[in-house]
Amino acid sequence: MKTLAVGTEKGSYLLRHDGEWQVSGPQFPGWKVTAFGRAPDGTYLAGLASNWFGASVHRSPDLVEWEQVENGPSFPEGMDRKLKQIWAFSTNGEVLYAGVDDAGLFRSDDNGLNWAPVEALNEHSSRKSWYPGAGGMCAHHILHDGRRMWVGISAVGVFRSEDDGASFERFDSGVPPTVGPDEDETTAEGWCVHGLTADPENPNRIWRQDHRGVYRTTDGGDNWERIEEGLPANFGFAIGRDHASGSLFVVPLEADTNRLPVNGHLAAYRSQNDGDAWEVSGKGWPEAAQFTGVLRKSITLDQEGGVAFGTTGGAVYLSEDTGDTWTALPFAFPRIFTLANL
Amino acid sequence: MARAVVSLPRLLEPAVGAVRKVEVEGDTLGKAIAALLQRHPTLRVHLFDEESRLRPHVMCFVNGQQTRLEDGAVMLDEGTEITFLQAVSGG
Numbered sequence: 001m002k003t004l005a006v007g008t009e010k011g012s013y014l015l016r017h018d019g020e021w022q023v024s025g026p027q028f029p030g031w032k033v034t035a036f037g038r039a040p041d042g043t044y045l046a047g048l049a050s051n052w053f054g055a056s057v058h059r060s061p062d063l064v065e066w067e068q069v070e071n072g073p074s075f076p077e078g079m080d081r082k083l084k085q086i087w088a089f090s091t092n093g094e095v096l097y098a099g100v101d102d103a104g105l106f107r108s109d110d111n112g113l114n115w116a117p118v119e120a121l122n123e124h125s126s127r128k129s130w131y132p133g134a135g136g137m138c139a140h141h142i143l144h145d146g147r148r149m150w151v152g153i154s155a156v157g158v159f160r161s162e163d164d165g166a167s168f169e170r171f172d173s174g175v176p177p178t179v180g181p182d183e184d185e186t187t188a189e190g191w192c193v194h195g196l197t198a199d200p201e202n203p204n205r206i207w208r209q210d211h212r213g214v215y216r217t218t219d220g221g222d223n224w225e226r227i228e229e230g231l232p233a234n235f236g237f238a239i240g241r242d243h244a245s246g247s248l249f250v251v252p253l254e255a256d257t258n259r260l261p262v263n264g265h266l267a268a269y270r271s272q273n274d275g276d277a278w279e280v281s282g283k284g285w286p287e288a289a290q291f292t293g294v295l296r297k298s299i300t301l302d303q304e305g306g307v308a309f310g311t312t313g314g315a316v317y318l319s320e321d322t323g324d325t326w327t328a329l330p331f332a333f334p335r336i337f338t339l340a341n342l
Numbered sequence: 343m344a345r346a347v348v349s350l351p352r353l354l355e356p357a358v359g360a361v362r363k364v365e366v367e368g369d370t371l372g373k374a375i376a377a378l379l380q381r382h383p384t385l386r387v388h389l390f391d392e393e394s395r396l397r398p399h400v401m402c403f404v405n406g407q408q409t410r411l412e413d414g415a416v417m418l419d420e421g422t423e424i425t426f427l428q429a430v431s432g433g
Binding site for chain 1: 353354356357383384387388389391392393394397399400428429
């Protein structure tokens, strides 16, 4: 890891490693920084939200000077949807995507200057029965494979497109629904996917941390199977994969009613066999109890052995050897929403 | 054409940079706000919601009198002061 961007409840911070870790910031003081990304041309991106003002996308050539986008993601006037938060940026070739709350997907063909809604998902025929999770109704993970795309929406499910976003279908077979139909069936079943990660060598292999379990698919989402052996709890948010080694990482939390490490034992769990079994990832975990959570966008991997996650208590844990040894960085931040290797 | 001065809170720096005061022309409140948004279009999403209503936790004062900007036809005098603030609440 060379540069880590930390997006928090109160601004963002940059961590740079040059012999030792140095911190700078805050940038955007007083704002929630909810997402980081890169545009196809390399421009840095940040998503901001606020208790007072609207959510917005900001661009920077250097992580220092930032400029708000004028024509950012927005729902048409008169619609009852509100743009509450930018949750994710992803790129597919020359196209940039953003996932947002209220659940929606937007695309930009000019590196984030102008955005247009992806109608096939935003106006999906099932939308009237979509239901939010505790974190809102948000499109938070976007995966790509050529003209195929997967979008994770909480608490709705995983949607797949085979035609570059022209149409979407939901694929959650094998995962029990988190939300059941209500009595008058105005609410259909919903799947509260929390996180997604895929194998770039074989994008049909996807892993998901859900509200009620950890799952994998080997057929692009047609079928999912539960993979929880060795985990102290199957609830959690963060999931990531080191592609060179194939190592998977999750940070289990006790349950939806108590979103903290089981008995205060904070640790990432690692699987080195595609999720067949999990164990505590290496060494270096705090001996003292840590009553803190880890949110879904607070894990990042640099694909060179670096793995890091941030906590709601403002700590950053880092491994530079694919999870064999871990260190808590000596900084305390506000509640961490997102962590990004930039 | 009356000129008004719009004051913006420092918290809006990510939208408008170091700008704190904007002089706008407009005989009415609605025209003055329109001129403000034309000058700084990035403010729109922060001051107004998807229904073009002032956001619930954004406050606006015209010469010290609070308004929700529901009547854009209010006539402005030369030198009118329009102030936007984020609401303060809690303890």
